[in-house]
Amino acid sequence: MTSSFKQQSSNARTNILAKLKQEVEGSDYSKLPEEPSYSYPELAQEELLAQFIGHLEANHAQVIPLKEEDIAKIVSEQLKQRGISKLLYGKNALHSEQMLTLDDDIAVEAYDFTLKGNKxxxxxxxPAGITSSKAAIAATGSIVIWPxxxxxxxxxxxxPLHFVIVEAKNLYTNFASLINAQEWQNKLPTNAVLISGPSKTADIQQTLAYGAHGPKELIVLLLK
Amino acid sequence: MSVKSIDPNESKYAASARNFRDNVTRYLANEELKNNFRGAMDYLMDKRKNSFPDANELETLREQCKLIKQRCLVKLPHLLEQLEVNLEANGIKVHWAETINDANEIIAQLIENKKGKTVVKGKSMVSEETALNDYLEARDIECLESDMGEYIVQLADEHPSHIIMPAIHQNKKQVADLFADNIEGFDHTTDVDALIGEGRRVLREKFCHADVGITGVNFAVAETGTLCLVENEGNGRMCTTVPDLHIAITGIEKVVEFLDDVPPLLSLLTRSATGQIISTYFNMISSPRKNGEKDGPEEVHLVLLDNGRSQAFADEELRQTLQCIRCGACMNHCPVYTRIGGHAYGTVYPGPIGKIVSPHMLGLEATNNLPTASSLCGACGEVCPVKIPIPKLLLRLRTESVKGKHDGPQIMKGEGSGRKSIEASIWKGWSLMHKYAFIYNTSMWFATRFRKLMPNNLGVWTSVRSAPKLAPKTLHERVKARNKKIPNKVANNAGSK
Structure with a gap:
């Protein structure tokens, strides 16, 4: 059975490619028209930051500018405000050591289990997790997660609650400039994700609701 | 949900597309439905407009993205091969299917190999195209839609009426009734936050236990071997992260050459679709779980589906159909779609894009009503982010539909199937009449003299219009008579030439 569907797939491959090649084989790629691109205005770092924060807040994310040494304090406060007493984090990130100094009544757990068997x-x-980020994009208020x-x-x-740490020095103008500056072509991880707010949907009568399937709340800890 | 019988030779949508005229009559009579669509389309048009404050940027992006897609189509066979090589190098398995049935069979086999019993699905129009849910359920595999809109549509035993907002035809009261009928312990409410909360509760439970995740693909990047998914809800991430097996299915036209091609396409896609500068999540998958990684699927597969796309590809004009990035802007701006709603078309893809893409998937015989259901107002072509000349392609499909027998190669499955001998002879007569003055003058003389014999009932034409009345004399005759009366004017006119 398995071999027959592999054979079928291989035949389909041959047929589809043959049909397509019959039409375009030998096309002169040098004759393709030049593709225009829009040049976006250059913005100063302060303007980029304002744009980044503005877009995130418009998308219902909370942005908290802070100093690196205050991460534990702020995270503790935010958790307590919500009556949350547990946080999951990952080791070996910028903020990991500080997670051990959260307020005593908050239990922290490191993600050192496999998902399989622990779903x-x-x-x-x-109830809450904290991650670092690889970069951020001002034009769309996006944060790059690089697991x-x-x-x-x-x-x-x-x-349901996601804290993410963003370093202002990793802020790029737009997605295109980020891809090129960090040369993503050669090093994409298993799964890179751009996140631009808490999960949401407008699938019922165009009414926006937050907390569809992913986090209900996104708190961005912005290190300047 | 009932298990439907499956005809391996024809999509279930061919039959419903043939009923287009009856569907339209039925849906036009449904005031609630019309109100739901009117409200939704006004909202989406407004959102799109506000997300493009700079007309110059919009036009530059549209031209750029049109050329990107055209380049990727000219290189399509080469890019598909490159995509396959790079995906396989990353550990993602690639499968090819010419028909919907082949695609379903591959997916069912992959699930069986892993002994999977439960599937959660991210939003995928291509899997709607193959009617995958029916196919898997007939094999005792539970297949649950996890996009909120798709979940609602599945509960109602319907299919999506819009490619981006599947449940747009329902209002919150209807959704609440549906939840009350289907979800145990649900307290009836029309509060949208509570409704979404209920969907979240049910579906998170499913994500936690599902064996398989199935999704579509928005862009497949050949250069890096990456599958990109655009979404707001997080269900796409759930389907591609939590189950052990992830199967993606997409049309062969979704491949782009470079990672650099993605940012402008993504920007136009989300803004054209829902007026968002970017979706909440942009998910880029480049491999299955690697050694040491704690989550993510053990296996990732991509199924590449043809299903009529290579037919569109073979004709340079019709090939433009494949530039589509599935934003849905054409339906949001279509006066016909807004009035009849997405289900009237009977096809998976409704609206203007559906009219030009479905004939390649289902054949023109089943769909030859669709290209005629347009006022050719041109709105779809004007808003299309990749500049597909939809009105022009509608005219082309009308021509293909009534084409006479010819010796050349067949361009489309079902071409000429809309041809009626009486209509063909009328046009032949029309053409002769306008070629020869004698025939024209004689027939017009008779027509005007016997105009009273013209019936008031001219079939479909007079069902919503009054019958045309011919004048007592032709324009030619009247001008001749007038020129006889004022000979000076004739002389002046002649002199001015």
Missing amino acids: EHLFNNI TIEEPRSLSLVP
Whole structure:
């Protein structure tokens, strides 16, 4: 059975490619028209930051500018305000050590289990998670999550509250300039994600509701 | 949900597309539906307009993205091969399918190999195209839609009426009734936050336990071997992160050459679709779980589907159909779609884009009413982010639909199927009449003299219009008579030439 569907797929491949090639084989690519591109105005760092924060807030994310040494304090405060007493984090990130100095009544757990076999735990017992980020985009108010072994992709997805740390020095004008500056072509991870707010939907009568399937709240800790 | 019988030779949508005229009559009589669509389309048009404050930027982006897609189409076979090589190098398996049935079979087999029983689905119009849910459910595999709109549509045993907002035809009261009928313990409410909360509760439970995640693809990047998904809800990320097996299915036209091609396309896609500068999530998948990684699927597969796309590809004009990035702006701006709604078309893809893409998937015989259901107002072509000349393609499809027998190669499946001998002879007569003055003058003389014999009932034409009345004399005759009366004017006119 398995071999027959592989054979079928291989025949389909041959047929589809043959049909397509029959039409365009030998096309002179040098004759393709030049593609225009729009030049966006250059903005100063302060303007980029304002744009970044503005877009995120418009998308219902909370942005808190802070100093690196205050991360534990702010995270503790935010959790307490919401009556949350548990946080999941990843090791070996910029903020990881500070997670051990959160207020005593907050239990912290490092993500050092495999998701397989622990799905119920992640879905049902973890009210909040914190991750670092790879970069940020001013033009769209987006944060780039670049999951690693220590900070798995579900850490920014499953817990209903997501704290993300963004370093202002990693802010880029737009998506195109970011891809080129960091040369993503050669090093995309298993799963890179651009996040621009808490999860949302307008699928019922065009009424916006937050907390569709992913985090209900996104708190951006912005290190200037 | 009931298991439907499956005809392996024809999509279930061919039959519903054939009923287009009856569907239209039925949906036009539904005031609630019309109000739901009017409200939604006004909202989406407004959102789009506000997201493009700079007309210059919009036009530059449209030209750029049109050329990007055209370049990727000229290189399509080469890019598909490159995509396959790079995906496989990253550990993602690639499968090819010419028909919807082949695609479904591949997916069912992949699920069976993993002994999967439950599937959660991210939004995928291509899987609607293949009627994958029916196929899997007939094999005792539970297949749950997880996009909120798709979930609602599935509960109602319907299919999406819009490619971006699947449940746009329902209002919150209807959704609340539907939840009350289907979800145990649901307290009836029309509060949207509470409704979404209920959907979230049910679906998170499913994400947690599903064996398989199935999604579509918005862009497949050949250069890096990356699958990109655009979404707001997070269900796409859930489907591609939590289950052990992820299967993506997409049309062969979704491949782009460079990672650099993605930012302008993404920007136009989200702004044209919902007026968002970017979607909440832009998910880029480049491999299955790597050694040491704690989550993500063990296996990732991509199914590349043809289903009529290579037919559109073979004709340079019709090939432009494949530039589409599925934003839905053409339907949001279509006066016909707004009035009849998405289900009237009977096809997976409704609205203007549906009219030009469905004939390639279902054949012109099943769909030859669709290209005629347009006032050719041109709005769809004007808002299309990749500049597909939709009105021009509608005219082309009308021509293909009534084309006579010819010796050349077949351009479309079902071409000429809309041809009626009486209509063809009328046009032949019309053409002769305008070629030869004698025939023209004689027939017009008779027509005007016997105009009283013209019936008041001219079939479909007079069902919503009054019958045309011929004048007692032709314009030629009247001008001749007038020129006889004022010979000076004739002389002046002649002199001025």
